Amino acid sequence: MANTYDKAIPFGSADLEVTGLFKRGKLGGNDLPLIVLIHGGAVNAAYFDNSSFSYPAILSERGHNVLNIQRSGYGDNPIPRTQTPIIDSIPVITNLIGQVYRNEVGNQEGVIIFGHSLGAATTFAIAAQSELPFPLLGVGGLGIVPSLGKTGFLPDVDPAPEGDRIVIPDIGKLFSLMFGPIEYIDGNLLTADALFSSSQAGVKSEIKEFEAGWYNRLTKEIFPAVKVPVQYLAAEYEIAWQGLDEAQPKFDRLAKLFTRSPYVEAELLPKGGHNYEFSKNSPKLLDLRLEFISKMTERAKLYSTAFSSIPVLDFAQSLSPSTKPEFLANLRAALVNVGFFYLTNPLVSPTIQEDFTKKGIELFDLPLEKKLEIEMVNSPHFLGYSKLGAEITALKTDYREQFDWPDEEAIPGFRNSLEQYLAEVSRLAVSFISLVAEALDLPPTALNQAFETPQQHKLKIIKYPAPATDDKTGSKFQGVGPHKDSEFLTFLLQATPHHGLEVQNKAGDWVSAPPIPDSFVVNIGRALEALTGGVCTATTHRVSLRSENFVDSDGNDLGPRFSFPVFQGVSPNLSADKIDLVIPKHIRELVKDEKVKSDAEATFNQMFRTCIGEGNLIARVTSHQDVGQRWYPDILARALKGQQDFLAR
Known part of the structure; x- marks a missing residue:
């Protein structure tokens, strides 16, 4: 289980309880954004913090306070009693982040959230809310690729119909869904200890909820409503696709749905599966996340001087x-x-x-x-x-x-x-x-x-x-x-x-x-x-x-x-x-x-x-190209070439 934390913070109610695993930054953490991690389904908070790698440890060394969230039904948290645990967890996790932001650290610049799989769905849903109890600087999601098909995690014939957790008879199929082709897996990372500490049977109610309505919720409501910078990532081998040829057009369509975000960083990661953190290319994923954090930290500095209304x-x-x-x-x-x-x-x-x-x-x-x-x-x-x-x-x-x-x-x-x-x-x-x-x-x-x-x-x-x-x-x-x-x-x-x-x-x-x-x-x-x-x-x-x-x-x-x-x-x-x-x-x-x-x-x-006056003429010609074509064709041609040369840099 996850063990890189200074304080465990239970939060929620008897119906739906989550736990925040808080790790303080080595440099105090008060001048840098709080980093929040939200794991997906069929894994627990050790997905980000295990014997092979630890995001909380890496980020703490860089001075960030880190909140690794153990979702409801995972770790020692009981199975949620609600039939819609994903949507019901959003206000709970939102308020937990707000409490930690206010009470544990104080004067940070803001919050950056990274989620994986169902944790990424939760992350984007949090960002889509109109009001938050903390300043959200940006969000990153890996492996949330909504499609109309089934996830493959609920067998047609349930071997344990009365149980709360998913049981998949074909372990090989499960392994392939989660990690992709075996040649892309890093055996030094996917050790027995890391696998067994982070893996946990998924919660049936959340998979049923996701398959029932989250395609429309994500594509029509959540993605278009996110107004903060987004890092949107997916692997070459995901539950919804197998290989780059199939993946790229689907991924591009999904990435374009973040229409209200001021900045979208979208990348399809090659040679890896859904649980990309265990792939041979995992250093690339870490670099992308650290670069995104750096960009959002710089953006936070601008927030301190950026106007929010017109005087x-x-x-x-x-x-x-x-x-x-x-x-x-x-x-x-x-x-x-x-x-x-x-x-x-x-x-x-x-x-x-x-x-x-x-x-x-x-x-x-x-x-x-x-x-x-x-x-x-x-x-x-x-x-x-x-x-x-x-x-x-x-x-x-x-x-x-x-x-x-x-x-x-x-x-x-x-x-x-x-x-x-x-x-x-x-x-x-x-x-x-x-x-x-x-x-x-x-x-x-x-x-x-x-x-x-x-x-x-x-x-x-x-x-x-x-x-x-x-x-x-x-x-x-x-x-x-x-x-x-x-x-x-x-x-x-x-x-x-x-x-x-x-x-x-x-x-x-x-x-x-x-x-x-x-x-x-x-x-x-x-x-x-x-x-x-x-x-x-x-x-x-x-x-x-x-x-x-x-x-x-x-x-x-x-x-x-x-x-x-x-x-x-x-x-x-x-x-x-x-x-x-x-x-x-x-x-x-x-x-x-x-x-x-x-x-x-x-x-x-x-x-x-x-x-x-000459510069103003060029601006008018490029804005009104029909006028430019009729009266100033040479100037228009030079101006358009200048635009093309600039875009090609």
Whole structure:
């Protein structure tokens, strides 16, 4: 049985009891993630901790606290009384991890869980919960490959029908199911002592439960709901397949089901069976797990600085000498740490805004043939109407339609309405040139050099229809894909109450930015990031078209989403030799990540090597490839080749 632990922690109830075997890290373990291990069926906690190898010992030596969980019905834990022990164990194991995380160690960075077989099913089910009593950094699962067929562990004729544990008459068949071809087994690991200490007859109720409904539960509910990084592994020889040719397409389909995870590391492990820890290639498995732990540990460090919400700034504070210092401090924090903020009380006329919003929405009600009369493909200036599917972001088609400049004749009075609204937002945008400078402890006029008179501001009028087919995960359609804006600042009016705008923090998580009444969403563009050497951060964002974003809290249909961004442009002729900007040392030191600094330097060199207008043209050509093909075919060809070369690295 497992013996590498400092403390055994019984947990649960008389109906379902588990035990946590806790091992403290050699270095105290309080600065590193807690590692949790969950074994599968027909084995006990010694699967991870036996005379041949001990994951708790290995991880403890590296400084981690380790919780090796003995599931219900294994070790000395009694057979669970419930007929659904897997699903019923999820809250029990979740709360046990939470208790250990709170009481045994204290200030760890978070939790990483690894599961094998049914333990992997439990691991992913824990990760799929909407709320957890501990910060979950990532999960790894090996050997959970749901299929519609039977597992092979319940014989057609049960030799012990009254018993709680599985009895398989054909031991050779069982051995083959669990370990694969004998030539791949490491005899130095699969010793008699290790085999007999870790093996334990499986619990019938959990196998019956798994075969009855866990295929749909895993593939349709659990895998798509996991929102943390995933390491998904399987062996060449599993219960569901035999050999790589059969395994690879099935494995690839399963790995693609983690649609909401920000990071999926999927690998099919060759030359080994379901219990891969005993294969000759087991060092590869250990290396993969240790590398995943290292990546998630680094991610945990980012969690400490990663934002989880979008800050709200009150523009009225900037207008009063008594409150302006507080506004500038909040603006600095938003510029440096988030790259996005809500701006309330923006002093844009409500009447002008409402009239513009009304006319902007009416534009999309025009007949398609009328809209196509001013289709963007006919304009070398990228002005006009873009139909659904005409724009590409992050190499994927966007599901939206938009006007970059509509026809005055289509909606009488629209041009006047647009110009009035743009004038209001432009005044707001101009004020931020000095406010951003002051927030960075620069003279108020320090950033004026980046602009020309009159300044160039670009307005888009965008409609996001609900996808024709239900898209609960947001994986089938993107409103607009992950990207960073190119200009100085963007002032976005979310004209309808839809959720959908999402902002990515430094840990890779997507943070929702739902509409706040009477506010703009303001975000930093790559030009400002480059000008400030990465001090101001341009943050990746997207628009998700998940089905839930098109209904209100009562389930009522909200119709299409409308948004109106104004992009504050720097001078199109701006180049490196025209920029003389020195950011104060104490402001530069706010950026701790050297990669951010180097990325910003690379962006600066790319954007301002000639002039920024040239870079913006390339970006527009790759986004609107139909326009590029018609008016700038040579530039489009070079840009697409550059994208292909980058992806091939």
